[in-house]
């Protein structure tokens with residue numbers, strides 16, 4: 623395992639920010655850490671990276687305990703904190719060389735990282751002359767310099783315009799091909815765009831830890847269908863996998879199925895075989911965004 627979080631609880635004085643949180647992330651996974659404001663995402667990331675101590679529990683990064691073997695653990699971690707603290711008066715390359723010095727990384731590596739994160743066009747500028755998207759690239763470059771196995775990115779896309787957003791998401795996806803990545807966000811679409819697993823946290827507790835397709839697969843399938851004639855409910859109930867059928871009005875029905883199989887062709891054939899015409903047939907499934915809202919409110 624690249625990251626193992628075992629029964630972490632964190633108190634800030636009386637307030638419990640994390641409540642017995644456990645999860646593990648395998649080498650090479652990109653995991654979205656999703657939750658509303660104040661859920662405990664940043665606190666969890668600060669504990670994983672060793673900047674804050676837990677009140678209870680243990681974290682291992684690349685098998686090193688973050689509290690008892692902090693230096694070894696931190697060698698394996700690249701961290702982009704929430705507000706990406708950069709020295710704004712420094713030139714991009716100067717800043718990265720400064721970081722390279724701290725990690726005892728060669729100048730050569732700095733040039734490679736600049737190319738990797740697409741900073742070449744802006745590398746000659748001062749950091750305070752850069753757009754937010756390019757500042758994020760500088761933060762990412764600094765996090766990647768010592769070639770860590772694990773990347774912890776705290777809301778890396780917050781405040782970016784739509785173009786920069788797509789660029790940074792693609793970059794994270796690209797970097798994630800050979801790193802373990804945990805990144806936080808409160809945007810479900812972002813998780814869908816970048817990763818295949820999501821850990822959902824709310825009020826300090828993990829409320830879901832699933833592959834995205836499992837999350838989707840757990841949902842009932844809901845179809846809204848309109849026929850050209852009024853029919854009896856018991857007639858509709860002969861359709862397989864039907865969980866419930868609600869008559870919205872005269873000839874329109876809301877059908878809920880308990881299967882992942884696409885039921886639209888089945889409903890269409892049912893109508894055809896029984897001399898009915900299908901005037902409308904729409905999938906009404908909740909998207910993951912509304913599922914997230916349901917789980918966290």
Ligand SMILES: Nc1ncnc2c1ncn2[C@@H]1O[C@H](COP(=O)(O)OP(=O)(O)OP(=O)(O)O)[C@@H](O)[C@H]1O
Nearest residue numbers: 634637639657658659660661662663664665666808
């Ligand atoms: N240093 C601190 N002292 C006291 N309370 C804190 C401290 N840092 C965080 N908290 C509290 O702990 C809870 C979790 O905060 P945290 O920043 O971890 O949430 P988050 O999920 O990262 O939120 P956001 O999405 O808004 O960044 C919040 O109620 C917050 O007010």
